[in-house]
Amino acid sequence: KQEVTQIPAALSVPEGENLVLNCSFTDSAIYNLQWFRQDPGKGLTSLLLIQSSQREQTSGRLNASLDKSSGRSTLYIAASQPGDSATYLCAVLDHGQNFVFGPGTRLSVLP
Amino acid sequence: EAQVTQNPRYLITVTGKKLTVTCSQNMNHEYMSWYRQDPGLGLRQIYYSMNVEVTDKGDVPEGYKVSRKEKRNFPLILESPSPNQTSLYFCASSRRQPSSGANVLTFGAGSRLTVL
Numbered sequence: 001k002q003e004v005t006q007i008p009a010a011l012s013v014p015e016g017e018n019l020v021l022n023c024s025f026t027d028s029a030i031y032n033l034q035w036f037r038q039d040p041g042k043g044l045t046s047l048l049l050i051q052s053s054q055r056e057q058t059s060g061r062l063n064a065s066l067d068k069s070s071g072r073s074t075l076y077i078a079a080s081q082p083g084d085s086a087t088y089l090c091a092v093l094d095h096g097q098n099f100v101f102g103p104g105t106r107l108s109v110l111p
Numbered sequence: 112e113a114q115v116t117q118n119p120r121y122l123i124t125v126t127g128k129k130l131t132v133t134c135s136q137n138m139n140h141e142y143m144s145w146y147r148q149d150p151g152l153g154l155r156q157i158y159y160s161m162n163v164e165v166t167d168k169g170d171v172p173e174g175y176k177v178s179r180k181e182k183r184n185f186p187l188i189l190e191s192p193s194p195n196q197t198s199l200y201f202c203a204s205s206r207r208q209p210s211s212g213a214n215v216l217t218f219g220a221g222s223r224l225t226v227l
Contacts, residue, residue, distance in 0.1 A: 034216060043201060044154075044218040089154065093214050097161065097207065099144065103153040 002027045002094045004102035012108040013080055021075040021105045023090035028068050031093040035064050035075050038087045038104070047088075048075070080109045113138045117202050117219035124192060125227050132187045132222050134202035141207040142214070143185040144169070145177065147198040148221075154201070160185055161207065192226040199223050 003026045013019055023033070032051045036044040048057045048064040050073065056065040063076040077084060089104040115136045124130055136143065144159035146169075156169030160179040174196055176188040185204075189196060202219040 032214060036218075041199070041221075041223075043220045044203075046215055046217065049215050091216065093216075097142070098156075098159060098167075099203075099205070099216055101146075101154045101156075 002030075002092060002100045004090060004092055004100050006088075006090060006102040006105050008105060009103070010106040010108075012110065014110050015080060015082060017080050017109075018076070018078050019080055019107070021077070021088050021107070023073040023075070023102055025071045025073075025092050025100070027094060028071050029095045030068065031095070031097070033064075033066055033073050034091050034093070034099075035062075035073075036089045036091065038089060040087075044089065077107075080107075082109050082111050084109050113217070115202055115204050115217050115219035117200070117222045119222060120220065121223050123225045123227065126193055127191050130189050130192060130224075132189075132200055132202075132224070134185045134187065134219060135183050136185075136204040136217070137183065138204065138206075138217065139182065140204035140217075141182070142205040143179065144203050144216075145175070145185070145187045146201045146203065147171065148201065149198050157187065157200075189224075192224075194226050197224060197226045 005024045007022045034049045035047045038044045050066040061078040066073045087104045087106045091099045091101045141162045145157040146154045155171045158177040160166045200222045205214045205216045
């Protein structure tokens, strides 16, 4: 059964720092991996989707990479801002065509 | 606007009073899913559906029912709600195109349910 983990569980950084969030999955047979952002008590917003044939995707200050063979993805946030404070979740679409989520990383960016 | 719509957004009810949380999407998505989110437990899948008349249990299906009679709607039914079903519920949908992998999962805004 596919399992997804995220490290660290929580992260606090000063404004302006570059940071990396990690996502690991146990079964490399995935169709894609998606990163989401969730503000407290709110819904999930899709940030980036990486298909299994791709190595990375970029959107503004965000860059997500995928190493399928090692079961890992990273979300790189450049020049962090207080508005980036949120919980970030990754999810993989496995070959059962179901989405499996990680527990999330809670990010605080301090002014 | 392409979206997933959940109703009600907030509900307070009492133990045993049947309720339905509706979910509707306007993107012609085949895949739909229900999740609950609780502090410290993350996002847990309740039920999902690959297409009309096809539903499967997720990780925490006990106490819930679903139906998928038409493509756009995927209601979540609590036949006899109990306090341990107090939670934040999310519906989500996606296309099913495994060959392209472009299955972007889109979420509704969430329904906060309190069972007294």
